[in-house]
Amino acid sequence: MGKHVIIIGGGATGVSLFSRLSGLTGISSLSLVDPNPIGLGTAFGTTDPLLLCNTSVDVTSMDPDGESDLLRYLAGRGWPVHRDEFVPRYLIGHYCRERFLARRHEAEQAGIRVRHHRSRARIVRPLGSEGYAVELADGRRITGTDVFLCPGLDRPVVPELVHDHLGNPALTTSAYPVEGLRRLPENSRVLILGSKLAAVDAALVLGRAGHRAVMASSSGSLPAVRTRLRRPDTPHLDTDVWRGLSPHSPSLDREVARLVLAAVAQAGNGAPLHSQTSAATHPAERLAEELDIALTDRAHWQDAIAEIIQAINHTSAPWQHTVRGAVLHRYRHLISRYISAIPVRNARLLLRHLTEGSLAVAPGLPQRVTPSRDGSGWQVRWDGAPAEHFDHIVCATGYHKPALSRLPDGTLRLDDDSAPGGDPYVSGELQICDPRTGKPERVWVLGAASHRRTAIVNYLNTAAHQAKAVADRFTAASAEATPLAGRLA
Known part of the structure; x- marks a missing residue:
């Protein structure tokens, strides 16, 4: 019986791995678990052409070697691009989506069953010789012989400054999706908490709509x-x-x-x-x-x-x-x-908003924010300065790395910072290991989930290198061991 593979996460990292595994022999089924359409995660699921990828075409590819696969994809569709260009993020989403659909078709033609489960994975439970059970947020349970953890970054960091105000309609906890920012009332005055990539995107979207914004961060510094x-x-x-x-x-x-x-x-x-x-x-x-x-x-x-x-x-x-x-x-x-760093086009737009006065950068975070008594927004107090009124606050301070904890029985809990258990040990081959024996299990971590082993993970080139290495290791490990029995429930 062939392998039954489960890939948790259907963003660019998951698609990069799927593209590698779908062409291998000895696999009976490939299941992807993600509440979003495959290929359209947080980073590349946007539809706004204003938002650029901050990495060039050359390194924004699911194949880390040779000419950029993204360059070939865009050129084949009539986009006059160069390896150095920064393209809209929605094009990367289309690229990931189309590559997935093509590889899925090829896999199905080869007799591999492919399924997409539109839910979140919560628990990976070992089943001994039968493999693993993955429990989903909607109550379903799927089983397989091998599990690959490829979740993206989708849990925004909410600064302590506004924690007590979660749920306030005048507070947006993430810059994405930007459709929420486009729905703000005309001529709003907006406080953006953050000054890096997500904050730059928020400032550009707000500036295009004619809003006035202040970016505030502890560094008070923009990217290069x-x-x-x-x-x-x-x-x-x-x-x-x-x-x-x-x-x-x-x-x-x-x-x-x-x-x-x-x-x-x-x-x-x-x-x-x-x-x-x-x-x-x-x-x-x-x-x-x-x-x-x-x-x-x-x-x-x-x-x-x-x-x-x-x-x-x-x-x-x-x-x-x-x-x-x-x-x-x-x-x-x-x-x-x-x-x-940011592309020159974004720098030009930011500079225009700064020089025209519709955007400012504050050198530090506010001391306190409180809802206005009339419910019209916020009173924001800076150290040693009088209170200012803002109509809306946007958190653009990044995302939590995927949480992963291991219980004594080997169960892995995903995206639950409060879960009991310890940090699982991740090998140099990106496999979760049994803490008692050090033996690698058939659970791999890639992309953002590999932060226990990899320093800079928010970079498609890193994920592409990992997908290639993990697929090679998966092939070698499968050849060394007798395939586990597994099935999809």
């Missing part, structure tokens, strides 16, 4: 500006030295800085980093200067970013989860400003 994010034609990083870095070395920060600066210098033919960034402290002035640097092709740091992401992921993969988190926390400025 780039014209591309591509894989380098020739390497800039000393990967041998990167592999030897230890998180416990007292010289780690100095070594990382040296390696990054050397890579940036090589990418820019020796141009110093200070000439590639702005030192301005005012957000609008800094944005204007960095936009000019990017447009005049002086932002050479951007050509080292793809390698830096891969080096961080590979180097830190063996580190203990908590140690990796502590190290990454020290580099959060590098990650939030440069790894998560």
Whole structure:
């Protein structure tokens, strides 16, 4: 009997894995669990052409090797694109959706049964030699021999500042879907909590509709500006030295800085980093200067970013989860400003709203927010300043990483931060392991769910590399062991 595979999560990561597994022999059925249409998750399920992907076509592909598969897809449909371009996110959703439909057809033609369960997975329960049972939020239960956890990021982080006001109609807990922002009353004054990618999207949508907005975050800093994010034609990083870095070395920060600066210098033919960034402290002035640097092709740091992401992921993969988190926390400025930089088009639009006065960036979060007595919005108090009135508040402070806890009997609970149990151990091959024996189970984690093993997961190129490696490992493991019996309930 062949394998019965369950993929939890139908976004870009899940489709990338499905595309790999659907062409393998020895699989009888493939089940996908996701409440949304396959391919259209939080990141790429939008329909608004205003929202751009902040990674270029070259690295936004479900195939990590060779020419971008996304480039081939778009070119085949008449889109005049280049590997460096940033395309609307809805096109990535269409790409994922169409690739899924094509691979599903091929799998069904080969005799593989494919099903999509429109629900959320809550529990993965081991069944011994029979495999695993996945319990869904709607009460159903499906079983299979192998489970792949590929959930996306869909639980927004709600700042403590507004926790007591959840449920207030004048509070939006996530910038997505942006249709909610488009329904605000005309000429609203909106407080956006956050200043990074989701906050930029919210500001652009609100600005287009003629609203006035203030972005507020603890950093008071906007992302850097780039014209591309591509894989380098020739390497800039000393990967041998990167592999030897230890998180416990007292010289780690100095070594990382040296390696990054050397890579940036090589990418820019020796141009110093200070000439590639702005030192301005005012957000609008800094944005204007960095936009000019990017447009005049002086932002050479951007050509080292793809390698830096891969080096961080590979180097830190063996580190203990908590140690990796502590190290990454020290580099959060590098990650939030440069790894998560914005395209020049978004920078131009933001700068226009800032210079016209319809958008402002506050240097810090408010001290307190309270609903207005007449129910018309919010009174927002800043430290040492009088209260201001806002009609609406939007949380744009990111998403929680997928929660995963393991009970003593091996049961895995998904997306439940309050669940008892401990963090499951994830192997270097991205498999959940039995904590007593260390033996890998037939449960894999990919994409956002792999954050216990992978540093930077919110990046399709990372997920594509993982899907390829996991599919290879799945094939090897299947060849080594007698297939488990399994069935779909």
